[in-house]
Amino acid sequence: MSHRIGTAEDPIRVVVWGENRHEQLEPEVAAIYPEGMHTTIKEGIEEFAGDRVSVTTVTLDDPEHGLTEELLEQTDVLTWWGHAAHAEVSDEIVERVHRHVLSGMGLLVLHSGHWSKIFTKLMGTTCTLRWRSDNDRELVWTVDPTHPIAKGIPHPIEIPAQEMYGEQFDVPAPDELVFISTFSGGECFRSGMTFKRGNGKIFFFSPGDQDYPVYHHPDVRHVIANGVEWAVSDRPSRQVPVLLRYEREDFFNGHGYAGALHNRDEVVL
């Protein structure tokens, strides 16, 4: 663990992806997030991670949704907020992001991003839940007190006004359950969970909504900043896992795959 990025000399390169539709269509959202939620999320990460990060933003309406191959290659951690326009995200871009996550790019999926194409593709499930937007108080309880994402976070976080997200949340059992939220209506939600997929680390964090000023809440911003620092890969290079043949006693030099059938040259898969 000699060299780890995340210093002023070698900051974590973070891209905050924002759908940026509610902010344009709904004045009440624009009033809370006048420069877009992505800007507020960016500022929150910068507030808590300081010069250990270098943060940029891109949005759905940018060419290629802003997620070019070139940008992703230079991205250590991507954060994702989407809601109304999940279906407008092109499948090709989703495949690209998916490949980068499996290759080692960190991913934070925020709030309504639970139903994004990229998250459902990574989870393999419906990622559905129960919800109600009715001004619930949300309390976010830490159940894994040693987790780096919980570092410096009060127990609980108090969010005065929030949309309710409730169980059952149809995701695989997480690798780590960090936070559980309760709502004043009585529901609960596994609101902070980590998942490893391929060589990538994923953190799902549910607090955050377009109708409430949740991304201005200091503890929420702190958790997201912690999540960014946690999601950075420790691996020296970006690489998607591949299927390779290995000869006996040569453990380090895999061969290319040449198809499933004997005596045939073509690659079947």
Next chain:
Amino acid sequence: MSHRIGTAEDPIRVVVWGENRHEQLEPEVAAIYPEGMHTTIKEGIEEFAGDRVSVTTVTLDDPEHGLTEELLEQTDVLTWWGHAAHAEVSDEIVERVHRHVLSGMGLLVLHSGHWSKIFTKLMGTTCTLRWRSDNDRELVWTVDPTHPIAKGIPHPIEIPAQEMYGEQFDVPAPDELVFISTFSGGECFRSGMTFKRGNGKIFFFSPGDQDYPVYHHPDVRHVIANGVEWAVSDRPSRQVPVLLRYEREDFFNGHGYAGALHNRDEVVL
């Protein structure tokens, strides 16, 4: 847990899906599995689960690959073996099987099925591994001795001749790690793992190959039969998880989803 299917009166309805290509194209495979691997797998399940199961087989070349909506609705557990023709499985059928798994149908993914469309879709990862077909001895060690799938299984299982599957196996950390295999070349593989996805239970079991008579091995057959009995849902009905709105203090009656934007009627997602 009052009523549980799996009796002579109410047997588990098992469908063994077979790709059935090697058996037709390669005489050496046909010599080992003259009626197709699917038939041997079927017989193995019947040998150990007896009248607690009712097993049928379908194959890739059947209409709709044999996996009609009608059949899946009547299937408690599906087993999947594919290899050379993963790409020929239609995406529409994969979506259908995926929906049934998330709704509660059990799924056993066998050996080279690790790279099937349905397994990679459920896992969200590449499901790649290292391999070598060179007559390794495989030993299958039980690491979860209380697991029902390990019931009655020797520790270890000895398989005299096998293809090698080795780590890293790019799948999510399993819910339960039941078996680890070693190979005479020195590799290891997490060869028995369970995963829950949606309302469905999935068991991946790697021993088994077209070039070796592994599905004639009594312990391998026993594990598969145990896996079938384990994968049966305890839920009273088949149902895919859905996203619903719940009013305050009404915990049992979810509403339909009407879109992500305020004051709009259309369903966005």
Next chain:
Amino acid sequence: MSHRIGTAEDPIRVVVWGENRHEQLEPEVAAIYPEGMHTTIKEGIEEFAGDRVSVTTVTLDDPEHGLTEELLEQTDVLTWWGHAAHAEVSDEIVERVHRHVLSGMGLLVLHSGHWSKIFTKLMGTTCTLRWRSDNDRELVWTVDPTHPIAKGIPHPIEIPAQEMYGEQFDVPAPDELVFISTFSGGECFRSGMTFKRGNGKIFFFSPGDQDYPVYHHPDVRHVIANGVEWAVSDRPSRQVPVLLRYEREDFFNGHGYAGALHNRDEVVL
């Protein structure tokens, strides 16, 4: 999984252990549980598991706390409720119960049993939590809908009046998180969790208290009955794991351990 106990012919042998002190010392508890909580718990298991179980009760004040070697050898599943007198349970009996759990006896730890000697010994942690006895409503949400212990249980269970148990609950991350509870005060608790230890299966379930009639609640009784059926071992015999030496290529005949130092006969450990 051919033969599984839990039928009228071969019922699960359940022992309900009760501390039985509050019932004798506090009239308000005796009013709720006139024959002792252990009797109510026993009746609840019988109500839902019927002739698949054979249930007896023993209490702290019985000789050897009722937990003789002979009884434990004949016990498939033990349930444990204690609170005021954890310290009075003899260490020798705790060692005995511990050995039986590691050998394959199922264990249900109920409510304030979280701080019992046997549970803290099995967990290795303090098993502390936050609490308040102030008439909270508890809602018990299922987060693992395929788990057999959740079979037939409403989502959520509504318990009108309860003691609050809140996070952080200092236990290891469970093997399976089945239920999460919320309380009207806003706290949450991982209220249903499974743990495997040695050859034994453990289910912790927190709803239940001496001051509230929780063990009369049908859903709570149903969960406990499900837990009993789940905790039964699938192994053919009761056996504590042992350390043994194995010769090369003899995988099935372990030798006795003869000490850690070379050329010495004595057993050091």
Next chain:
Amino acid sequence: MSHRIGTAEDPIRVVVWGENRHEQLEPEVAAIYPEGMHTTIKEGIEEFAGDRVSVTTVTLDDPEHGLTEELLEQTDVLTWWGHAAHAEVSDEIVERVHRHVLSGMGLLVLHSGHWSKIFTKLMGTTCTLRWRSDNDRELVWTVDPTHPIAKGIPHPIEIPAQEMYGEQFDVPAPDELVFISTFSGGECFRSGMTFKRGNGKIFFFSPGDQDYPVYHHPDVRHVIANGVEWAVSDRPSRQVPVLLRYEREDFFNGHGYAGALHNRDEVVL
């Protein structure tokens, strides 16, 4: 995650605990580890963690086994190697170390430390396994490629001569399975596992033995150094979890516990 210890200015304070008996009693062990295994382990950590650590050693024969309250309070991570004299470690010192681990001190348990009092106390199980000291080759395979402990470690590590440790290893399912080892005799072992207990992080790593020069192997040293850096707590202070009462709507000020029975002042537990 602003400030994290592990820099030249603020190094991780590591204590390497050595039983140091084989080295005194057995010339062949002293020949491999002339200054004691603890010294070799210390040097290995320093080789790979450099000035990010400050390492000292203590041994069984030191007063209080070298593990005074004062030392443990100043220890970020403790490593533990014992074998022949587990029983000579005093229960009082084990309680002390246990309390410090639950309070946030990191712990690395090495090789035969699997059967130490501190590890079995933390696990709650027998921690038994199968073994053979017969010059097996051990290969250590990484199954969790994103784990910080695997950073920079070859896949696999090749250890030419080793004692065999085989499954079943009677420990709880780990929080994270990082490494699996195979042996030339065909056995396998979950050789690198993490566990969180209380506020402490634990890493078990099995390669290492008194009869083979395993602690001179660079990759083994690298893993141990990585483990030390991983095990450091992110929490600001050392604190054992406690049971406290919380009033409604006051989530941050727990009260002292005053006993389990109503109207009584004495502390029962």
